[in-house]
Amino acid sequence: MSTQPPPPDPATPTADTSLVSVRGLHFSHGQRVIYDGVDIDIARGKVTAIMGPSGTGKTTLLRLIGGQWRPGRGTVAFDGVNVHALRRKPLYALRRRMGMLFQHGALLTDLNVFENVAFPLREHSDLPEALIRDLVLLKLDAVGLRGAADLMPESLSGGMARRVALARAVVFDPDLVMYDEPFTGQDPISMGVLMRLIRDLNNALGLTSIVVSHDVDEVLSIADYAYIVAGGKVIAAGTPDALAHTEDPLARQFLRGEADGPVRFHYPAPALAESLGGLRTS
Amino acid sequence: MNTLLTTLTAVFAGIGRAQFFLINVLAALPAALTRPRILAQQVHSVGVMSLIIVVLSGSFVGMVLALQGFRTLVRFGAEESLGVFVALVIVRELGPVVTALLVAGRAGSALAAEIGLMKATDQLSAMEMMATDPLKRVIAPRFLAMLISMPLLSAIFSVMAIGIAGGHAVGVSLLGVDDGSYWGQIRASVEVQDIVDSLIKSTLFGFAVAWIAVYQGYHAAPTSEGVSRATTSTVVLSSLAILALDFVLTAFMFR
């Protein structure tokens, strides 16, 4: 380590301090290359944001970390263990240390709110009913929905469903919580609630969080560190402050939401004059 | 020609995938037995919910058979054999087949839609991430519930069709066949082997419907269109499978 130049930013996570480290990741979906050599480190105890334009496979990254999908090449290590070298049983044991919040909550529709949060406890522990009840109510209280324990998922709003799913994701006190697009389609109030919850839970429970999102301002305001992924590669990384001064043109376009830039406003097409001219002669 | 080849390859790939899927489901079946509550819930939604339609259909099929059979038998002066006619047709064929077709339409399609929706809304993925195997928690109990319910429903159907709500009602009460000879002739001609074969048939039909339904649901495209397509193909494929399987089984059993 001593022979290498010092990292440019003291906040940059290294392999030693990181809970998850992704190395040389390649992944293709059919013909489409989604990752083409990506290195990402997720620092322990921090909130790390993964940002990027739509369709860059940010959700894919979470599924790769969770071991649901296998990479073409490269490794994903969770706490030093290569996730994809594990057999089923140890993989499932490892997943108990991860929580995942799906985009729309993915609550089990045939169970009520209480049972949804109790689900991991009932599946993986033999705790007495009274203790399960206390644990579930505590977690529901933490997301502010203790009063909704008896409701069925279909009667919850989108934001409430995500909060219930968040309570479910942390009920086993995992080391890592992954958030898949937690802010999409939320009104400002429930967006604010979710942002506060992600930050507070991370600090209070000593979690490590990964937030995948393209809501730049929201996610940067709660993240300790951020990666911008586009075209199968990491194009920029750093603390939110550092990213604000990034030189990469694509990253700047993305962060500032400019309509034209490296990502063209126009879908590739022959010049407009040519197309229109063709019409006139016919 | 090329498209034909592609289609053919896709069909074979589908069949192969279904085989592997079946093996995984069968391996997960013992896990379903360790969760009696979930299994009970599924027996409720597959079996109990199909009960009314099976009871009603059984009665009507029995009545129609008795009417039709009587018209033909009376020409040979053999109307006393009405009971045998109804009982053998029901026990050997219509009981298992019609029940299976009804259950495929009522419960098989619902199974496929439910599983497809769970997939489309990431519920199956969420379970996987919570270290719970959806094959054990979701698929296996539904598969087993179908396997348990089908022969029971088929037996209920047969009893309704032959008994006082179906063939017996029309034959004895309406057409005046002697009650004693209705039952007597049945008992003289229907063998225990017929009942056993009937139960074997309906269990295998249950197996086929369960397999098709959970496969279609589990492999549905995670969109609303994909779910509706899975539901439709469950009913179509199940019906075809039931009838084809019935031919093969009948050829084996009643040589």
Add this chain to the structure above:
Amino acid sequence: MVNRSLEVLVGFFICLGIAAIFVLTFRVASLDTVGSGTDTYRITGQFQNIGGLKQGSAVTLAGVRIGRVTQISIDPHTFQATVHMTIDRQYDNLPEDSSASILTAGLLGEQYIGLTPGGMPEPLTDGSELMLTQSALVLENLIGQFLSNMATQQE
């Protein structure tokens, strides 16, 4: 949580199904155990023509079922049909010279074996062979015989 009414319904359904299977087995098929239990003895008989007799057909004495046909084969030397029967052990005093004939229940009904007791003091035992047998009545032969009799009478 599975609520109570659901459990009751499922239990009711399972019991209903099992009851239906029992009704089918005992009411419809009448699980007739005569001649199929373990407490039986076996006898054989050779017939020139068994007609529609098949495995499982009844063996009766004075119209009462006392056994069943277990196997039908061809004797390679006599080219006759050998019919194996099992008889309930409680009827172990049938005379050795009892005769067997293949009868039909009704004009077009099932065929079965009717035994007629003889007069010898020794009873039939396991493995005995019935010496006196009468073949099934084959309708075509009967009609043929009837017609040829008519022809001879007219001459």
